[in-house]
Amino acid sequence: xxxxxxxxxxxxxxxxxxRRIAAAAPGGARDAEAELYRLLAPRARRFxxxxxxxxxxxxxxxxHVMTLTIEQLRGGQMREPERVLSFVLGACRLTVMDQxxxxxxxxxxxxxxxxxxxxADLQIAPRLDHARxxxxxxRLPERERSVLVMTFFDDQPSEAVGQQxxxxxxxxxxxxxxxxxxxRRCVDPGRRAS
Amino acid sequence: MSATPSNHPTIEALLDYWLDDSxxxxxxxxxxxxxxxxxxxxxxxxxxxxGDGVRAAFRSGAVSAMASDAxxxxxxxxxxxxxxxxxxxxxxxxxxxxxxxxxxxxxxETPLQGVERLDAMVTLSFEADVQHRLHDVPFDPQAGExxxxxxxxxxxxxxxxxxxxxxxxxxxxxAHELGRYTFHHQPWPGR
Numbered sequence: 109x110x111x112x113x114x115x116x117x118x119x120x121x122x123x124x125x126x127r128r129i130a131a132a133a134p135g136g137a138r139d140a141e142a143e144l145y146r147l148l149a150p151r152a153r154r155f156x157x158x159x160x161x162x163x164x165x166x167x168x169x170x171x172h173v174m175t176l177t178i179e180q181l182r183g184g185q186m187r188e189p190e191r192v193l194s195f196v197l198g199a200c201r202l203t204v205m206d207q208x209x210x211x212x213x214x215x216x217x218x219x220x221x222x223x224x225x226x227x228a229d230l231q232i233a234p235r236l237d238h239a240r241x242x243x244x245x246x247r248l249p250e251r252e253r254s255v256l257v258m259t260f261f262d263d264q265p266s267e268a269v270g271q272q273x274x275x276x277x278x279x280x281x282x283x284x285x286x287x288x289x290x291x292r293r294c295v296d297p298g299r300r301a302s
Numbered sequence: 303m304s305a306t307p308s309n310h311p312t313i314e315a316l317l318d319y320w321l322d323d324s325x326x327x328x329x330x331x332x333x334x335x336x337x338x339x340x341x342x343x344x345x346x347x348x349x350x351x352x353g354d355g356v357r358a359a360f361r362s363g364a365v366s367a368m369a370s371d372a373x374x375x376x377x378x379x380x381x382x383x384x385x386x387x388x389x390x391x392x393x394x395x396x397x398x399x400x401x402x403x404x405x406x407x408x409x410x411e412t413p414l415q416g417v418e419r420l421d422a423m424v425t426l427s428f429e430a431d432v433q434h435r436l437h438d439v440p441f442d443p444q445a446g447e448x449x450x451x452x453x454x455x456x457x458x459x460x461x462x463x464x465x466x467x468x469x470x471x472x473x474x475x476x477a478h479e480l481g482r483y484t485f486h487h488q489p490w491p492g493r
Contacts, residue, residue, distance in 0.1 A: 151340070154336060158333075197337045238355055246365055251439065255440065256356050258367070258369055265321050275440070281323065
C-alpha cells in the first residue's frame with residue numbers, strides 16, 4: 109500500500125470510472141458516474157461528518173463535492189482524471205473551509221448542479237442493537253464505562269474528559285482504548301482484539 | 303501517528319482522529335488515507351456507530367456512570383432535563399423520577415483528598431442480601447463529591463424502595479468507609 113496520507117489514483121476503480129466519464133460525451137457515461145458516486149460519496153460524507161460534526165452539513169458536502177467532480181469530468185476540465193481521489197480530497201477540504209467561513213457558494217452550486225446528481229443508494233454508518241450495547245457497557249469496569257459515557261455523550265477529546273475527572277489526557281486515552289476494545293468484542297463477538 | 307506495518311491506521315489512531323485527539327499532520331494523513339481506503343472508512347463507521355450506541359444507552363437510562371460536575375454542566379447545556387439530589391456525608395433524601403426527567407444525578411459529598419482508590423457499594427431494599435460493588439470508580443480528588451448517575455430507566459419503573467450507597471476508600475491497609483447515603487424512592491404519583 110502507498111504511504112499513509114498519499115492518495116494514489118493510478119488504475120484504481122475510481123480512476124477507471126473517472127477516465128470513462130472524461131472520455132465520453134457529457135452525460136454519456138451514466139454507469140461510470142453512478143460507479144464513481146457509489147465509491148466516493150460515502151468517503152466525502154465521512155470527511156464531512158468528521159470535520160463539520162453535522163449529518164445534514166456532511167450530506168450537503170457530499171452532494172456538492174460529487175456533483176462538482178462529475179461536472180469537471182464531464183466538461184473535460186479535470187486534466188488528469190486518474191487523479192480523481194486527490195481532486196475529491198481537495199474539494200472536500202475547500203468545502204469545509206468554505207462552510208467555516210460561512211460562504212454561500214455551496215448552496216449555489218447545489219442548485220446549479222442539482223439535476224446532475226447521480227442516483228445511488230448509500231450505505232450509511234451501521235446501526236447497532238442498542239440493548240446489546242447497553243448490556244455490554246454494563247459489563248465494563250466502572251472506570252471504563254464512565255470514561256466512555258463522558259467521551260461519547262458529545263464526542264469529547266481526552267484532554268476535556270481528563271479535566272473533568274481530575275486525571276491526565278494520557279490516562280483517559282488508555283482507559284478509553286481498553287474500554288472501546290472490550291466493547292467492540294462484546295458487541296461483535298466474532299471480532300478479535302485490536 | 304501509530305499505524306500497522308501495512309500503513310493502515312490502527313483502531314486507536316482512528317478513534318483519536320474522530321475525537322480530535324490527533325495533531326494536524328495526523329488528521330491530514332488520515333483524511334487522505336480514508337479517501338482511498340474503504341475498509342478503514344468502514345472501521346471508522348463502526349467506531350462512530352459504537353459511540354452512537356454508548357450515547358443512546360446513556361440517554362435511555364440503561365447504564366450507570368460516575369461522573370463530575372463539569373460533565374453534568376455539559377449535559378445540562380445540551381438541554382437534557384436533569385433531576386439532582388445533593389446528599390451530605392451520611393445523609394438521606396426522599397427521591398423520585400418525574401416523567402419528563404431524562405437524567406438522575408446524586409451528588410455524594412465527601413472529602414476525597416488523599417484517597418488512592420474509590421469503591422462504591424450499592425444495596426437495594428428489594429434485593430435482599432445482594433450487594434453491588436463498583437470497583438475503582440473515577441473521581442476528582444479536588445471535587446469534594448462523587449456524582450453518581452444511576453440507571454434511571456430502571457428506577458423510573460421501580461416500586462417504592464430504599465437504596466443505600468456506601469463510598470469506600472481503598473488502599474494497602476484495606477477499605478475504609480467515607481460516607482453512607484440513603485435514598486428513599488417513591489414512584490411518581492399516578493404511575
